[in-house]
Amino acid sequence: MKPIQVGLLGIGTVGSGTFNVLKRNQEEIKRRAGRGIEITMVADLDTARAKAAVGEGVQVVSDARAVIANPDIDIVIELIGGYGIAKQLVMEAIAMGKHVVTANKALLAVHGTEIFEAAQQKGVMVAFEAAVAGGIPIIKALREGLTANSIQWIAGIINGTTNFILSEMRDKGLDFATVLKEAQRLGYAEADPTFDIEGVDAAHKVTLMSAIAFGIPVQFSKAHIEGITKLAAQDIKYAEQLGYRIKLLGVTKRAKNGIELRVHPSLVPAKRLLANVEGAMNAVVVHGDAVGTTLYYGKGAGSEPTASAVIADLVDITRLHTADAAQRVPHLAFHPNAMNDHLDVLPMREVITSYYLRLRVADEAGVLAKVTGLLANAGISIDAVLQREADEVGGEGSTQTDLIILTHDTREGTVDDALAELQALPTVLAPIVRIRKEELS
């Protein structure tokens, strides 16, 4: 059988990794796929760079549409990124009847509904294992490995940049800005790190996982997103004293009245494997009603780890493309006519979780009673309190201290309202720090 012919749009870090791995392991991949898989055409605006990357024998063009128009090309890999031209090209490739492989989480989290619908109508596959958690086959696990389950929740460390920064902040006791500069110097953070540190990248990924887990459309606009830029070194330290690590988690959960979809820093019990995922590594915990808790760990970014996922999709398409299109693995795990239309993404005020609160208070009698009394009146149950010595917190003779409170599960709206009341107390001297806590039990 002649090889499957693949066209590659964009040959940067992941593109060249894909080309190299496919070439290096071509014999082994062919033995698995039952058929050769070859990148025969590459489009990149920088044709000189592209030619240097692929060498002789591969056609290099600057116009991506020449790849899409080539009737010999069976699969198009989109590695351009962003919502603009990438979206047009993916839609055009689908319209031409090509299968598409993409690592573009932003595109799918925002425009997935339109793209998957078009693919469904043309009977082509749009595969995106590389869009979430790099080389970890988490899309496959969710979409195929755990199909028996009513999935209850997913919590993941799905952004390596922020996990590297948090690991360094904890290890070295440094503040966010210092570690960010170091991360940029080492290449773990980009020159403009906004999408990573503000949680947007993680939100794209958890949006995709949410759709697959619960059979709902991708709804990035409804995700609650908080990054790590405001995280203070002292909260990492206090969390540690209470037996927790702080991680930037993407969380999606099946609640009684809808779906939770959120990205924010979270306290995680130090004994959990997820709390011990350090540096730029990724890990996703999935809890299903039958299987219980499972965890998937690996490199979430980088040239060859991401290429590993791109190529797995190429092999899947090669193996599956003869299957009845109506019967293949659906893009979002559930068949399009069986998506859930009654499960809404909840507003953040309706989310139920537990909290770490840090209050800078006047070091005087009655403050703790006042604070805990107000929380009790609001119906917020306290799990633990850590009161620091004033001298330790503000230096000798200080009249201020830190009061740290861990709550049991509470509705976020209830906490919002109580914090507004607490903040108004004259003995509360600075903005209250509130970090969510996930027990993952």
Add this chain to the structure above:
Amino acid sequence: MKPIQVGLLGIGTVGSGTFNVLKRNQEEIKRRAGRGIEITMVADLDTARAKAAVGEGVQVVSDARAVIANPDIDIVIELIGGYGIAKQLVMEAIAMGKHVVTANKALLAVHGTEIFEAAQQKGVMVAFEAAVAGGIPIIKALREGLTANSIQWIAGIINGTTNFILSEMRDKGLDFATVLKEAQRLGYAEADPTFDIEGVDAAHKVTLMSAIAFGIPVQFSKAHIEGITKLAAQDIKYAEQLGYRIKLLGVTKRAKNGIELRVHPSLVPAKRLLANVEGAMNAVVVHGDAVGTTLYYGKGAGSEPTASAVIADLVDITRLHTADAAQRVPHLAFHPNAMNDHLDVLPMREVITSYYLRLRVADEAGVLAKVTGLLANAGISIDAVLQREADEVGGEGSTQTDLIILTHDTREGTVDDALAELQALPTVLAPIVRIRKEELS
């Protein structure tokens, strides 16, 4: 479309879990599979138990062959276990053109070649996600998620009973026999625990993973197997002092001259996630040349976790059965005509790994020099030495002490020969303890 009809052979723990999960989540599973999946017929020698488990509306028979002969049945689930009748029934089901799902690791590790060949000829699938690591979708990860990679090695905690025993021995400082009794009382170990504690069950599982990873036939008879029955509490303690935990690992590795395939207790650096997998949980680490290190964690046994894997296979078959049979995911990841016939499983003497050695020696001058000199002469490089005070080891006034040595990577045969020489020294007073060490880096 009418539901896929499934016949179940054997309705014990996993069988009833499969029936219950399939029923409880039937709507969600149908939305994923695109088609209903129903167990319509059950065979069990204990028909009363079977009837109690499935209730009305499901045909219960005592003769498994009646299920296989039923032309309405599309898929047969084999949950009888063992090599005897289970093998006959699986072969007969294949001959009748039924797809087969099984959790029977022993059967496939020993008779897989014959079974997969028959399935290939009939164009049916034999799916076995439940055979390795229970609910963790590790077969799918290896066979589909990591297809881009030249897999370098796999190391897994793939037997929950022994991991529970080792966790308890370490936590409580108890010896093997005491903890085994406790494990039996709690239901974590069977009345006859031989297959678990002697490493046979883990060897079945790592044999299957080895075939899938490297494209070689299943070769259980060539696996090196050591259990945990001889493990002493003091070695767990010494390992801890050196920064290691002891785990029963199934290891398979691509070496220069062949494939390593082995099960034995191993020292694992305490900082690795794998070392922190406690109790009856399972975890498998896979290292691929492109993806780097990935880890998969979850429940390796139990009614519903195993059912999760059985049902995932049912959904896969439902999704894939319209695909060109020649093009489906191959049973052992590689297409049958592309299996590797030049990669042999290495004899244990050819395995290269590192070692923990414990020598009970006379507490006198020159012993350490003698021992290390002998190792140096054999070409065995030492990584660390821990010499205990004689008083601590043997009580006050003791004339004996323990010498613990960690080696760098060495060929096992070289170590065998050196240990024979060491054992013959008059200052070595007891059988030398040798435990392998895997850095997993």
